[in-house]
Amino acid sequence: MMGEEQGRLLERLLAGEQSAFKELVDTYQGAMRAVAYAIVGSRNADEVVQDAWLAVVRNLAGFQQRSSLKTWLLTITANTAKNRYKQNRREVLLDDLPAPHGSVGDERFAGDGHWLLAPSAWHEDSPEALLSQDELRECLEHTLLSLSELQSSVLVLRERQGLELEQICNLLDISLSNVRVLLHRARLKVFATLEHFEETGQC
Numbered sequence: 001m002m003g004e005e006q007g008r009l010l011e012r013l014l015a016g017e018q019s020a021f022k023e024l025v026d027t028y029q030g031a032m033r034a035v036a037y038a039i040v041g042s043r044n045a046d047e048v049v050q051d052a053w054l055a056v057v058r059n060l061a062g063f064q065q066r067s068s069l070k071t072w073l074l075t076i077t078a079n080t081a082k083n084r085y086k087q088n089r090r091e092v093l094l095d096d097l098p099a100p101h102g103s104v105g106d107e108r109f110a111g112d113g114h115w116l117l118a119p120s121a122w123h124e125d126s127p128e129a130l131l132s133q134d135e136l137r138e139c140l141e142h143t144l145l146s147l148s149e150l151q152s153s154v155l156v157l158r159e160r161q162g163l164e165l166e167q168i169c170n171l172l173d174i175s176l177s178n179v180r181v182l183l184h185r186a187r188l189k190v191f192a193t194l195e196h197f198e199e200t201g202q203c
Contacts (some may be wrong), residue, residue, distance in 0.1 A: 006069050013060055025053070028070060031161040032077040038153030039081035048084065052077040071167065078171045116125050136194075139203040143193040147186055154179055155186040 012020035029049070035050040058193065063072060070169050144152055153172070157163045163171075165179050172179075 006065070009069070010060075010063070010065075019041075021114075028073050031070065031163075034153045034156040034161065035074050035077045035171050038150050039078065039083075041149055042080075048081045049077065051084070052080040052158065055080060074163075074167075074171055078173075082173070092129075094096050121149060135203070136197050139193050140190065141196050142203060143190055147189060148182075150174070151182050151186040153189070153191075154182040158183055 008022055009023065013024065022122060031043055032049050032052060036045040040048055041156070051072075059076070063069070067075075144155070147155070150172070157168050157171070157196055158165070165176060165183075168174075168179050169176050174182075193203070
Protein backbone atom coordinates (compact mmCIF):
# COMPACT_ATOMS: atom_id res chain seq x y z
CA MET A 1 0.00 0.00 0.00
CA MET A 2 1.47 3.33 -1.09
CA GLY A 3 2.03 6.13 1.41
CA GLU A 4 -0.74 8.38 0.11
CA GLU A 5 -3.21 5.52 -0.04
CA GLN A 6 -2.20 4.42 3.45
CA GLY A 7 -2.72 7.96 4.74
CA ARG A 8 -6.25 8.09 3.36
CA LEU A 9 -7.07 4.72 4.89
CA LEU A 10 -5.74 5.87 8.27
CA GLU A 11 -7.90 9.00 8.13
CA ARG A 12 -10.96 6.87 7.47
CA LEU A 13 -10.02 4.46 10.26
CA LEU A 14 -9.51 7.24 12.79
CA ALA A 15 -12.86 8.69 11.76
CA GLY A 16 -14.45 5.37 12.72
CA GLU A 17 -15.53 4.45 9.20
CA GLN A 18 -16.67 0.81 9.30
CA SER A 19 -15.89 0.14 5.64
CA ALA A 20 -12.29 1.18 6.31
CA PHE A 21 -11.97 -1.41 9.06
CA LYS A 22 -13.44 -4.05 6.76
CA GLU A 23 -10.91 -3.08 4.09
CA LEU A 24 -8.11 -3.33 6.64
CA VAL A 25 -9.19 -6.81 7.77
CA ASP A 26 -9.72 -8.08 4.22
CA THR A 27 -6.27 -6.86 3.19
CA TYR A 28 -4.15 -8.02 6.12
CA GLN A 29 -5.98 -10.85 7.90
CA GLY A 30 -4.20 -13.53 5.87
CA ALA A 31 -0.73 -12.18 6.59
CA MET A 32 -1.50 -11.73 10.27
CA ARG A 33 -2.74 -15.30 10.55
CA ALA A 34 0.40 -16.59 8.81
CA VAL A 35 2.56 -14.84 11.43
CA ALA A 36 0.44 -16.13 14.31
CA TYR A 37 0.37 -19.64 12.85
CA ALA A 38 4.16 -19.75 12.68
CA ILE A 39 4.56 -18.72 16.32
CA VAL A 40 1.71 -20.44 18.15
CA GLY A 41 0.44 -23.11 15.77
CA SER A 42 -2.95 -23.67 14.17
CA ARG A 43 -4.87 -24.27 17.39
CA ASN A 44 -4.23 -20.78 18.80
CA ALA A 45 -3.58 -18.71 15.68
CA ASP A 46 -7.10 -17.33 15.26
CA GLU A 47 -7.30 -16.33 18.90
CA VAL A 48 -3.97 -14.51 18.66
CA VAL A 49 -5.15 -12.66 15.56
CA GLN A 50 -8.30 -11.57 17.37
CA ASP A 51 -6.19 -10.26 20.26
CA ALA A 52 -3.93 -8.50 17.78
CA TRP A 53 -6.88 -6.74 16.16
CA LEU A 54 -7.99 -5.50 19.59
CA ALA A 55 -4.49 -4.13 20.15
CA VAL A 56 -4.60 -2.46 16.73
CA VAL A 57 -7.88 -0.72 17.51
CA ARG A 58 -6.57 0.45 20.90
CA ASN A 59 -3.31 1.79 19.47
CA LEU A 60 -4.37 3.07 16.06
CA ALA A 61 -4.38 6.71 17.12
CA GLY A 62 -0.75 6.36 18.22
CA PHE A 63 0.51 4.90 14.93
CA GLN A 64 3.33 7.22 13.86
CA GLN A 65 3.75 5.87 10.30
CA ARG A 66 7.46 5.25 10.85
CA SER A 67 6.86 1.92 9.15
CA SER A 68 4.22 0.74 6.71
CA LEU A 69 0.80 -0.11 8.06
CA LYS A 70 1.39 -3.73 7.06
CA THR A 71 4.66 -3.94 9.00
CA TRP A 72 3.02 -2.35 12.03
CA LEU A 73 0.10 -4.81 11.96
CA LEU A 74 2.37 -7.83 11.56
CA THR A 75 4.66 -6.64 14.35
CA ILE A 76 1.68 -6.30 16.70
CA THR A 77 0.58 -9.80 15.72
CA ALA A 78 4.03 -11.25 16.33
CA ASN A 79 4.39 -9.50 19.68
CA THR A 80 0.92 -10.61 20.75
CA ALA A 81 1.78 -14.22 20.01
CA LYS A 82 5.21 -14.07 21.65
CA ASN A 83 4.02 -12.30 24.79
CA ARG A 84 1.05 -14.57 25.30
CA TYR A 85 2.72 -17.92 24.84
CA LYS A 86 6.25 -17.04 25.96
CA GLN A 87 7.72 -19.04 23.14
CA ASN A 88 11.44 -19.31 22.66
CA ARG A 89 13.10 -18.95 19.33
CA ARG A 90 12.12 -21.75 17.00
CA GLU A 91 14.50 -23.43 14.59
CA VAL A 92 14.04 -25.65 11.55
CA LEU A 93 12.85 -29.13 12.46
CA LEU A 94 14.72 -31.97 10.81
CA ASP A 95 11.68 -34.25 10.88
CA ASP A 96 9.46 -32.20 8.59
CA LEU A 97 6.15 -33.77 7.66
CA PRO A 98 6.37 -35.43 4.25
CA ALA A 99 4.50 -33.88 1.36
CA PRO A 100 2.04 -36.14 -0.51
CA HIS A 101 4.54 -36.85 -3.28
CA GLY A 102 7.78 -36.40 -1.39
CA SER A 103 10.09 -33.85 -2.91
CA VAL A 104 12.19 -33.33 -6.00
CA GLY A 105 15.90 -32.83 -6.30
CA ASP A 106 17.62 -29.49 -5.88
CA GLU A 107 19.31 -29.99 -9.24
CA ARG A 108 15.99 -29.30 -10.96
CA PHE A 109 15.95 -25.66 -9.84
CA ALA A 110 17.93 -22.47 -10.24
CA GLY A 111 19.27 -20.54 -7.26
CA ASP A 112 16.13 -18.38 -7.11
CA GLY A 113 13.89 -21.43 -6.75
CA HIS A 114 12.52 -21.43 -10.31
CA TRP A 115 12.56 -24.43 -12.63
CA LEU A 116 15.63 -24.80 -14.83
CA LEU A 117 13.29 -26.52 -17.28
CA ALA A 118 9.60 -26.16 -16.53
CA PRO A 119 7.28 -29.16 -16.90
CA SER A 120 5.71 -29.28 -20.33
CA ALA A 121 2.23 -28.03 -21.17
CA TRP A 122 1.79 -25.78 -18.14
CA HIS A 123 0.23 -23.03 -20.22
CA GLU A 124 -2.51 -24.93 -22.00
CA ASP A 125 -5.87 -23.20 -21.91
CA SER A 126 -8.02 -25.99 -23.33
CA PRO A 127 -11.36 -26.71 -21.62
CA GLU A 128 -9.80 -29.74 -19.96
CA ALA A 129 -6.93 -27.66 -18.63
CA LEU A 130 -9.29 -25.00 -17.32
CA LEU A 131 -11.39 -27.63 -15.55
CA SER A 132 -8.26 -28.97 -13.88
CA GLN A 133 -7.45 -25.64 -12.24
CA ASP A 134 -9.76 -26.24 -9.28
CA GLU A 135 -8.31 -29.72 -8.82
CA LEU A 136 -4.78 -28.31 -8.87
CA ARG A 137 -5.74 -25.66 -6.32
CA GLU A 138 -7.04 -28.41 -4.02
CA CYS A 139 -3.80 -30.35 -4.50
CA LEU A 140 -1.72 -27.30 -3.59
CA GLU A 141 -3.82 -26.58 -0.51
CA HIS A 142 -3.35 -30.20 0.57
CA THR A 143 0.41 -29.81 0.14
CA LEU A 144 0.44 -26.59 2.17
CA LEU A 145 -1.35 -28.41 4.99
CA SER A 146 1.34 -31.10 4.92
CA LEU A 147 4.11 -28.57 5.54
CA SER A 148 5.38 -27.77 9.00
CA GLU A 149 3.89 -24.65 10.55
CA LEU A 150 7.04 -22.63 10.00
CA GLN A 151 7.46 -23.80 6.41
CA SER A 152 3.87 -22.95 5.56
CA SER A 153 4.03 -19.54 7.20
CA VAL A 154 7.34 -18.57 5.61
CA LEU A 155 6.02 -19.61 2.19
CA VAL A 156 2.79 -17.63 2.64
CA LEU A 157 4.56 -14.53 3.94
CA ARG A 158 7.07 -14.59 1.10
CA GLU A 159 5.00 -15.72 -1.89
CA ARG A 160 1.50 -14.48 -1.07
CA GLN A 161 2.26 -11.44 1.06
CA GLY A 162 5.51 -10.38 -0.65
CA LEU A 163 7.52 -9.83 2.52
CA GLU A 164 11.30 -9.62 2.29
CA LEU A 165 13.26 -12.42 3.95
CA GLU A 166 14.67 -10.00 6.54
CA GLN A 167 11.15 -8.94 7.52
CA ILE A 168 10.16 -12.58 7.99
CA CYS A 169 13.25 -13.11 10.17
CA ASN A 170 12.28 -10.22 12.42
CA LEU A 171 8.64 -11.22 12.72
CA LEU A 172 9.25 -14.90 13.46
CA ASP A 173 12.51 -14.53 15.41
CA ILE A 174 14.43 -16.97 13.25
CA SER A 175 17.72 -16.54 11.45
CA LEU A 176 18.07 -15.59 7.79
CA SER A 177 19.66 -18.94 6.99
CA ASN A 178 16.74 -20.64 8.73
CA VAL A 179 14.23 -18.70 6.66
CA ARG A 180 16.07 -19.63 3.47
CA VAL A 181 16.03 -23.33 4.37
CA LEU A 182 12.34 -23.25 5.31
CA LEU A 183 11.40 -21.44 2.09
CA HIS A 184 13.52 -23.74 -0.05
CA ARG A 185 12.03 -26.91 1.45
CA ALA A 186 8.49 -25.58 1.10
CA ARG A 187 9.05 -24.60 -2.53
CA LEU A 188 10.47 -28.02 -3.38
CA LYS A 189 7.39 -29.75 -1.98
CA VAL A 190 5.03 -27.41 -3.84
CA PHE A 191 6.99 -27.91 -7.07
CA ALA A 192 6.80 -31.69 -6.60
CA THR A 193 3.01 -31.46 -6.34
CA LEU A 194 2.84 -29.29 -9.47
CA GLU A 195 5.00 -31.69 -11.44
CA HIS A 196 3.06 -34.75 -10.28
CA PHE A 197 -0.24 -33.10 -11.23
CA GLU A 198 1.13 -32.09 -14.62
CA GLU A 199 2.29 -35.64 -15.34
CA THR A 200 -0.72 -37.54 -13.99
CA GLY A 201 -3.61 -35.08 -13.72
CA GLN A 202 -4.07 -36.22 -10.12
CA CYS A 203 -3.00 -35.19 -6.63
